[in-house]
Amino acid sequence: xxxxxxxxxxxxxxxxxxxxxxxxxxxxxxxxxxxxxxxxxxxxxxxxxxxxxxxxxxxxxxxxxxxxxxxxxxxxxxxxxxxxxxxxxxxxxxxxxxxxxxxxxxxxxxxxxxxxxxxxxxxxxxxxxxxxxxxxxxxxxxxxxxxxxxxxxxxxxxxxxxxxxxxxxxxxxxxxxxxxxxxxxxxxxxxxxxxxxxxxxxxxxxxxxxxxxxxxxxxxxxxxxxxxxxxxxxxxxxxxxxxxxxxxxxxxxxxxxxxxxxxxxxxxxxxxxxxxxxxxxxxxxxxxxxxxxxxxxxxxxxxxxxxxxxxxxxxxxxxxxxxxxxxxxxxxxxxxxxxxxxxxx
Numbered sequence: 001x002x003x004x005x006x007x008x009x010x011x012x013x014x015x016x017x018x019x020x021x022x023x024x025x026x027x028x029x030x031x032x033x034x035x036x037x038x039x040x041x042x043x044x045x046x047x048x049x050x051x052x053x054x055x056x057x058x059x060x061x062x063x064x065x066x067x068x069x070x071x072x073x074x075x076x077x078x079x080x081x082x083x084x085x086x087x088x089x090x091x092x093x094x095x096x097x098x099x100x101x102x103x104x105x106x107x108x109x110x111x112x113x114x115x116x117x118x119x120x121x122x123x124x125x126x127x128x129x130x131x132x133x134x135x136x137x138x139x140x141x142x143x144x145x146x147x148x149x150x151x152x153x154x155x156x157x158x159x160x161x162x163x164x165x166x167x168x169x170x171x172x173x174x175x176x177x178x179x180x181x182x183x184x185x186x187x188x189x190x191x192x193x194x195x196x197x198x199x200x201x202x203x204x205x206x207x208x209x210x211x212x213x214x215x216x217x218x219x220x221x222x223x224x225x226x227x228x229x230x231x232x233x234x235x236x237x238x239x240x241x242x243x244x245x246x247x248x249x250x251x252x253x254x255x256x257x258x259x260x261x262x263x264x265x266x267x268x269x270x271x272x273x274x275x276x277x278x279x280x281x282x283x284x285x286x287x288x289x290x291x292x293x294x295x296x297x298x299x300x301x302x303x304x305x306x307x308x309x310x311x312x313x314x315x316x317x318x319x320x321x322x323x324x325x326x327x328x329x330x331x332x333x334x335x336x337x338x339x340x341x342x343x344x345x
Contacts, residue, residue, distance in 0.1 A: 081102070085103040097134055104138065
């Protein structure tokens with residue numbers, strides 16, 4: 001049923017099927033909500049949030065609430081997830097260790113720290129704050145909202161710690177730019193995974209400390225931890241700053257070997273890295289091989305030419321104004337003479 005609510009579906013299909021969904025059994029609602037959570041459909045989620053779903057003759061249980069809250073906790077419908085959570089509070093149901101992490105994701109989307117603090121108090125009142133998943137979600141919420149000291153208080157007050165719990169605190173410090181404390185905690189971790197490494201590497205890159213970023217990336221290589229996309233983006237940024245071509249080429253080979261060459265942000269970073277390392281032809285090769293290009297792709301390539309002192313190259317790039325719209329072109333941070341020349345070609 002989920003595919004019938006996708007934006008491509010006609011209005012009459014939704015008009016016919018919405019009443020059917022509202023009259024169906026709780027089990028069917030749960031199945032539909034689960035499918036929506038796995039592959040969010042805006043139209044279906046908008047329907048599932050409606051009051052009529054929860055005035056069904058058979059009272060919905062906490063599992064249905066949790067599933068729909070999870071599905072709603074995306075940027076477009078995060079407010080609805082919180083409102084639905086409030087309906088649990090108004091009912092005779094009790095939220096559980098799944099409800100809180102799901103609704104806290106919505107809180108993070110909205111940076112609604114006041115709501116997060118209320119949920120924290122509710123977790124304390126019910127004793128659920130002792131659950132590892134709940135306290136990890138609270139740490140992520142506080143750190144994402146910039147309240148890293150409150151996150152650290154939670155961290156220090158818990159004796160049972162798994163790798164996700166440590167990662168939440170390490171990433172929390174990195175997000176607010178306190179990469180030294182992030183590194184200190186990282187070194188204390190009894191167990192690490194790629195998320196642990198990525199948080200520190202990205203933190204160093206974010207704070208314009210490329211030497212430390214590359215040192216950590218090389219150490220990750222030695223410990224045979226497979227880098228993820230974020231770690232590679234951070235490392236490529238550091239390579240571009242330092243002219244570390246050898247490591248940049250290693251990352252490029254890794255991307256090709258693992259079938260990641262269609263990921264646009266990685267290609268954009270490769271273009272920037274090669275250009276900053278003086279290998280403009282390699283940057284152009286990556287650019288030409290890309291099936292899909294974003295505004296940042298064009299910006300990276302043009303910036304690379306300008307960085308190399310090749311101001312005439314962007315003007316000769318006949319594709320630049322065929323595959324990109326006028327409004328997008330105006331968003332490029334180009335010298336005015338280049339932008340005028342390109343738009344008047």
